[in-house]
Amino acid sequence: MIITCPRCKKQCNIDEKRIPANAKKARCKSCGNLFALNLPGKTDAAELSRETRIIGVALSKGGVGKTTTAVSLSAGLALAGHKVLLIDTDTQGQASYSLGVKPKAGLVEVVTEELKPEEAVCKVRERLYLLAGGKSLAGVKRLIDRKDFGGELTFRESLSIFEGEYDYIVVDTSPGWDALTVAVLFYVKEVLTPISLEVMALQGLMEFMKSLASIRKYRDELTLKYVVPTFLDGRVKQSQKMLEELGKLYSEQICPPIRYNVRISEAPAYGKSIYEYAPGSPGAHDYRELVRKVANNPKLFRQMDMI
Ligand SMILES: Nc1ncnc2c1ncn2[C@@H]1O[C@H](COP(=O)(O)OP(=O)(O)O)[C@@H](O)[C@H]1O
Ligand SMILES: [Mg+2]
Numbered sequence: 001m002i003i004t005c006p007r008c009k010k011q012c013n014i015d016e017k018r019i020p021a022n023a024k025k026a027r028c029k030s031c032g033n034l035f036a037l038n039l040p041g042k043t044d045a046a047e048l049s050r051e052t053r054i055i056g057v058a059l060s061k062g063g064v065g066k067t068t069t070a071v072s073l074s075a076g077l078a079l080a081g082h083k084v085l086l087i088d089t090d091t092q093g094q095a096s097y098s099l100g101v102k103p104k105a106g107l108v109e110v111v112t113e114e115l116k117p118e119e120a121v122c123k124v125r126e127r128l129y130l131l132a133g134g135k136s137l138a139g140v141k142r143l144i145d146r147k148d149f150g151g152e153l154t155f156r157e158s159l160s161i162f163e164g165e166y167d168y169i170v171v172d173t174s175p176g177w178d179a180l181t182v183a184v185l186f187y188v189k190e191v192l193t194p195i196s197l198e199v200m201a202l203q204g205l206m207e208f209m210k211s212l213a214s215i216r217k218y219r220d221e222l223t224l225k226y227v228v229p230t231f232l233d234g235r236v237k238q239s240q241k242m243l244e245e246l247g248k249l250y251s252e253q254i255c256p257p258i259r260y261n262v263r264i265s266e267a268p269a270y271g272k273s274i275y276e277y278a279p280g281s282p283g284a285h286d287y288r289e290l291v292r293k294v295a296n297n298p299k300l301f302r303q304m305d306m307i
Contacts, residue, residue, distance in 0.1 A: 007033040007160060025161060033157060036164040050083075052162070054169045055225070055294070056188030060211065061204040062175030064196040065230035067094045068264060069290070070172035073192070075099075075273035076291035078128035080300045082167040085121065087159070088133030089184050090174035091141075096132045099124045100271015106132030111140050111158045125273075129166070137180065144179040151179060155187040177211055185215045190225040192294075195246060197229050197239040197257070202246075224250075228290060229257035255293050258286040279304070 004011050005028035012029065019037075026037045057070040067090070074086040087107060088095035096103055103122040109115040110131065124130045144151035162169060173184050185191070193208065195201050209224070216222050227250040233239045247254050258264075261283035267274050274284045288301045 003037070005031060005033055006035050006163065007031055007157070033160055035160050036162075050164055050167060052164060052166050052169055054163075054171070054187065054189045055192050056171045056173060056184050056190070057192050057194065058171075058173040058181065058184065058208070059193045059195065059204065060175060060177050060181075060208050061196075061201070064201070064204075065194040065228075065258065066175075067098065067172050068268075069192070069194045069228060069230070069258070069287075070170050071095055071098045072264075072274050072287040073290060073294060074168070074170045075125065075128060075275060076287055077168050077170075077295060078125055079275060080291060080295060080297070081127070082295070083127050083129075083165075084168045084170065085129045085131060085162055085166045086124075087131045087169060087171045089137065089155075089180050090133045090172055091135055091137045092174070093132060093134035094268070095130060095172055096134070098268040098271070099128075099130065099273065101130065101132075103130065103132040106130075106134060106136075108134075108136045108140055111143070111154060113158075117159075117161045133172070141179050144183055152182050152186045155183045159187060182215065185212070185222060186219060189221065190223055192226040192228060193224060194228045194230045194258075196231045197233070197242045197246075198231065199238060201242065224253055226255050226294065227253040228255045231260045232257040233260045256286065256289045258290070259283070261286070 001016050002011050002013050003026060008028060008031040010028060010030040023037055025034055027034045057066050059066060070086060074084045078084045086095055089107060101122060101124050105115055105120040109120040110117050120131060122130045144154050171184050171188055173181055195205055212224060227246060229243050229246055232243060243257055259282050261281055263278040263281040264274055264283035267277035270277055274287055278284055285305055288305055292298055292300045
C-alpha cells in the first residue's frame, strides 16, 4: 500500500504485511515527520473519519480575551460532544490555571521529545485534553531562534502527530509577535481573533492583519476565519459603534459578540469553565453562541439558551 507523508507529501510503497497490527504512527524516512497512521481496518471508523480543525486564537494585543476565548471555546466544543485538544503556547500558562489543573508536562516536552506526545497531554474534562504552556516555553522560543532555518515549522512538525486524533485543536497564543506566534501561525489552519471593543482596538487588529499577511505569503491556506468582538458593554456608545464598524469591515468573519460579564472574570480563580461556574450567565450564553458558530451547528445547547 502507498502511504503519503502529510508534511512533505513523499509517498512510500510499503508491504502491508510488514505493518504491525496495532501500528498507529509512522515516521517519514524522507523528512523525519512523525504522523498518525490511519490504516483501513486497523483503526476504528470514528478515528478514520476524523478531520481535525486546527484553530489558532491570536492577536498581538494582550488582555483582549484570547485565553478566555480559547478555554471557553474548547470546553464548549467538548461539552457539545467533540474531542478537543487545547494547546497553550503562552509562557504564562493561564489555560491550566483557568481549568484548575497543574499538569507536570506539556508542550515543551513534546517539542523537545522528552516525552511521548500522549504522555504530555493531560485529560482535563470529558473529551477535553490540554497540552499545557508555561514558563519553560521560553526555552522553546530560544530553541526556535537558534535554528538556522525551519524554526517556524517547529510546532507543525512536533504536533502533526495529533492530527486525526481530535475533532478540534484550539491553540491559545501569547500577546506580542515573536518566534512562538510565528510557529503557531505556520501550524494552525484557521485563525480566530478576539477584538476587545475599546478605543485603539481596531488599530491593533490592522497591525495584526499586516503581520498575518506576511505569513500568508508562504501559507495561503491560512485564513482569518473568525473575528470575535469581546468586552461588549451595551451602556457604552463607543462599544456599540465599534461593533458596527467591525461588522462592516469583517462581514464574513464577524461572530456574535461576547458581552462584558463579571462572571467570566471570576471563573478562572475557581478553576472552572464559564459553563461550570455560571451556566446561566450572559458570558456562558455568549460563548455557547460562539461554539454554535464555530461548529456550524445552530442546534447545539438550544434548550439551555431558551431558558
Ligand atoms: N467578556 C469578559 N467579561 C469580563 N471579563 C473578561 C471577559 N473576557 C475576559 N475577561 C477577563 O479579562 C482578563 C483578560 O482576558 P484574557 O482572556 O486573559 O486575555 P488575553 O489572553 O488576550 O491576554 C482576564 O482577567 C479575563 O478573566
Ligand atoms: Mg492570554
